[in-house]
Amino acid sequence: MTDTDLDAAGRAASAATPPTPPTPSTSPTPSTSPIPSTPSAPSTPSASSTPSAPLLHVEELGVSFARPGGGRRIRVLDDVELTVRPGEIVGVVGETGSGKTTLARAIAGLTTPDGGRVLLDDRDIARLRGRARRRFRRGGAIQFVFQDPLRSLDPELTVGASVGEGLAIAGVGSRAQRAERVAGALRQVGLDPAVADRLPAQLSGGQRQRASIARAVVADPRLLLCDEPVSALDASNRNHILLLLDELRRRLALGIVVISHDLSSLAGIADRVVVLYRGRVVEAGPIADVFTRPRHPYTALLIASAPDIHGRDRLAAAQLRSQRPDDDATARWAGGCVFAHRCRFATDVCAQTPPSQDAAGRPAGDWTVACHHTDTWRNQTAATATPTTAVTARKESSA
Ligand SMILES: Nc1ncnc2c1ncn2[C@@H]1O[C@H](COP(=O)(O)OP(=O)(O)OP(=O)(O)O)[C@@H](O)[C@H]1O
Known part of the structure; x- marks a missing residue:
């Protein structure tokens, strides 16, 4: 077993559908966005079709x-x-x-x-x-x-x-x-x-x-x-x-x-991506949007660490990493945002209150971010824009 x-x-059920072997002759990594969504799965928050x-x-x-030894x-x-x-x-x-x-x-x-x-x-x-x-x-x-x-x-x-x-x-x-x-x-x-x-x-x-x-x-x-x-x-x-x-x-x-x-x-x-950090969803939304301009500092850090993803206003990892010492990770940040102890932009509210999942785009609920500073943290970085304005991923050989 x-x-x-x-x-x-x-x-x-009936036997499988008649075969149509896939045609793996092209790269699945398009130049400007993920492979287009199905009609039922709009790839942008502004898409008007009803999911x-x-x-x-x-x-x-x-x-x-x-826990192996008992306890909480x-x-x-x-x-x-x-x-x-x-x-x-x-x-x-x-x-x-x-x-x-x-x-x-x-x-x-x-x-x-x-x-x-x-x-x-x-x-x-x-x-x-x-x-x-x-x-x-x-x-x-x-x-x-x-x-x-x-x-x-x-x-x-x-x-x-x-x-x-x-x-x-x-x-x-x-x-x-x-x-x-x-x-x-x-x-x-x-x-x-x-x-x-x-x-x-x-x-x-x-x-x-x-x-x-x-x-x-x-x-x-x-x-x-x-x-x-x-x-x-x-x-x-x-x-x-x-x-x-x-x-x-x-x-x-x-x-x-x-x-x-x-x-x-x-x-x-x-079509969509869900970003987990320590068991919590910190950001979720259409992948083209999230990877192009992440709204959560942790997502931005993940993308900064992925050389093949080039979002708009791509930030370097050094612009996102916390400058506080590692031992800042414990008590102060324990009750608030799950990412606060590693976040360069964390403030007192992040230490005290877990952020709710807020709508980051349209339609509401399609793109959500759990961050107290969604609209402002980026202003604190010296953004280094790249020539690219959308998600691109390296095209790998399909030979
Ligand atoms: N059966 C289990 N008992 C106790 N702890 C567990 C068990 N399964 C998973 N964990 C713990 O839960 C946490 C999440 O594990 P999980 O495997 O889901 O993470 P992950 O994101 O898939 O990691 P990876 O990318 O390494 O596969 C880890 O700290 C892991 O040690």
């Missing part, structure tokens, strides 16, 4: 873990909000330990939240227990794709057996029907169905990641949770997998959450 067994059991109903809506999600629990996620619409790709970024994987696990029901709601099609799946929870998982509506494909592909099983394992566990169809569905899923991800007879070790890294995505899509999911799906791949394969995700969300109207440290990869495919 592998990590996705909980989720991978397939729904008794479709959310597929996933996470509200006030909190997760904490027990460790709060890992606090009041997290996240919305994903059908056909939309939402990136989740933040430094190591910020809670990205915990968020994905809580959405999938692999970690039990302390509070909040995880609404999938308006149904609170965080509250499912017992049989209802098992039935939901067997349904396969939410699927994981991991950084290491061997977390979902058993090295001892053929690719076909791994991809079809969830269907077999759920008793979906006859053996021949399952084989047909597996072949369809392999085609969906651009693999020759003949790879079904091979072992994972006989595939390249990129092919293995495609096979693990086939294992996810064979279940006919609504939502894919991709945890660093390309960070173990070389540049060429990275592009191909990003293009594949982009293709799948369009073709299957999948909602996709992509957790990544690589901001330029996200800039190539995501």
Whole structure:
């Protein structure tokens, strides 16, 4: 049994859509903005089209873990909000330990939240227990794709057996029907169905990641949770997998959450981005806007540390880093903004009061920032504008 067994059991639905192998011949990193949003997912706050109903809506999600020796629990996620619409790709970024994987696990029901709601099609799946929870998982509506494909592909099983394992566990169809569905899923991800007879070790890294995505899509999911799906791949394969995700969300109207440290990869495919810092959302909005002119100092710092992202009035990390000593991190800042102890622009209010999520653009709620000084901190920097006026990300070879 592998990590996705909980989720991978397939729904008794029809075989996968006829294959249209992706055409990974161009870079997923356009020159001026992320790949255009689906019609249901406007990429700018001023877009006038009405967004479709959310597929996933996470509200006030909190997760904490027990300390090994007892005592107060460790709060890992606090009041997290996240919305994903059908056909939309939402990136989740933040430094190591910020809670990205915990968020994905809580959405999938692999970690039990302390509070909040995880609404999938308006149904609170965080509250499912017992049989209802098992039935939901067997349904396969939410699927994981991991950084290491061997977390979902058993090295001892053929690719076909791994991809079809969830269907077999759920008793979906006859053996021949399952084989047909597996072949369809392999085609969906651009693999020759003949790879079904091979072992994972006989595939390249990129092919293995495609096979693990086939294992996810064979279940006919609504939502894919991709945890660093390309960070173990070389540049060429990275592009191909990003293009594949982009293709799948369009073709299957999948909602996709992509957790990544690589901001330029996200800039190539995501519609929206959520920035986590120590388990709190500090900024969320259309990726082209957020990466072009971040409204939170932490987002600006992340972007300053990503050489491939060039926003308007790009700031250098040195303009954003706190000049206070490191040992300023404790008591004074404990009750206020989660980023205050590292923030160059923090004041007394930041030390005392957690900022609320405020609208940073139009329409209200589309772009939110949790900062007491959203409108003023930038004035305190000597902004170094670059010639670029929008998000650009390095075009990697797709050869
Ligand atoms: N089962 C657990 N028990 C206790 N603490 C945990 C558990 N899982 C995660 N944590 C802690 O929660 C915090 C967030 O971890 P998480 O893996 O979600 O972060 P992340 O942003 O995904 O990090 P990375 O980018 O390194 O994968 C970390 O401090 C981690 O040690």
